[in-house]
Amino acid sequence: MPGTVTAVLTAISGQPVQNCARRSAVLALDLGVDSLALLEVVEALQERLRIVVPDEVTARLRTVADLQDAAVHLAAAARLDATGKAPSSP
Structure with missing residues (x-):
């Protein structure tokens, strides 16, 4: 994920990939991801991961870690909803 x-x-x-992989990177300051670019990122993740990112979650995304953690959490919740069972460990 x-x-x-x-x-x-x-x-x-x-x-560069190494910048985007750094969990402590601040989306706006370190990566130049403004509010419009953040919406593009969220939309792309929703399509690729088949998740729904609520607006209130998007509003709290500040760092790469925030984005990664939200994606993991929402993907796990989507698997749970789809199967009715807890997601298995990778």
């Missing part, structure tokens, strides 16, 4: 987030951030921000 972090790899997918990194790939999407790299494609949309134009920043």
